[in-house]
Amino acid sequence: MKNLLMIAAVAVFGLTSVNAQDTDSSQTAEGKWLIEANTGNATLGNTGFYLSTSDGVTSYNIGFDGGYFVIDDLALKAGLGYGGVSADLGDTSVFSYRIGGKYYVNSMIPITLDLTGASIKDATENPMWLGIGAGYAWFLGNNVSIEPGLRYNHSLNEDFTDEGVFQVNVGFALYF
Numbered sequence: 001m002k003n004l005l006m007i008a009a010v011a012v013f014g015l016t017s018v019n020a021q022d023t024d025s026s027q028t029a030e031g032k033w034l035i036e037a038n039t040g041n042a043t044l045g046n047t048g049f050y051l052s053t054s055d056g057v058t059s060y061n062i063g064f065d066g067g068y069f070v071i072d073d074l075a076l077k078a079g080l081g082y083g084g085v086s087a088d089l090g091d092t093s094v095f096s097y098r099i100g101g102k103y104y105v106n107s108m109i110p111i112t113l114d115l116t117g118a119s120i121k122d123a124t125e126n127p128m129w130l131g132i133g134a135g136y137a138w139f140l141g142n143n144v145s146i147e148p149g150l151r152y153n154h155s156l157n158e159d160f161t162d163e164g165v166f167q168v169n170v171g172f173a174l175y176f
Helices: 002-019
Strands: 033-038 050-054 057-071 074-087 090-105 109-120 128-135 144-155 165-175
Touching: 033 074, 057 090, 109 144, 128 165
Parallel strands: none
Antiparallel strands: 033 057, 033 165, 050 057, 057 074, 074 090, 090 109, 109 128, 128 144, 144 165
C-alpha cells in the first residue's frame, strides 16, 4: 500500500510539473520569436514533417514555420517545406510555403489562419489552401511547448481539388 501511495504521489507531482505554466505570457510576449515543427499531411503542400509508404509509393516532407510576436499573443508567421514522392513511375519534388498568423487566446489556446501552397515539379496544377486551426499549448518551461490541434484547409484551386482537408496535428514550438 505504501508503494502504491508513493507511486501516486510521484505521478501527481510529475503531471503537475509538466503542466506548470508561466502565467505572465512571457513565451508569447511582444518581441519574442517562435520556431515550429509540426506533423504534416501528404494530401497537401505543407511545412510539416511526414513520411508515408504504401504500395510502393513513398511520400516525405520536412519543413519549419517561424514567427515573430508583433504584440502579446499574436505572431505573424511564415514557413517553408520540401518533400517529394518516390514511385515506380518516377520521382517528383514538392516545394511548400505558408504565410499567416497565430493568436494565443489566454496565452494557451493557439488559433491559426494562414495560406498554404505548393509547387509540384512538372504538375499542371498546384494546390493552394486557406487554413484555420486551433489547439492547446502545453508549455514545458519557458522555451518549449507541445501543441496538439485540429485544422481545416479549404481548397482555393478547384482545378487541383475542390475538396477541403481536415487534419489532426501535433506541433512542437520553441520560443526565444
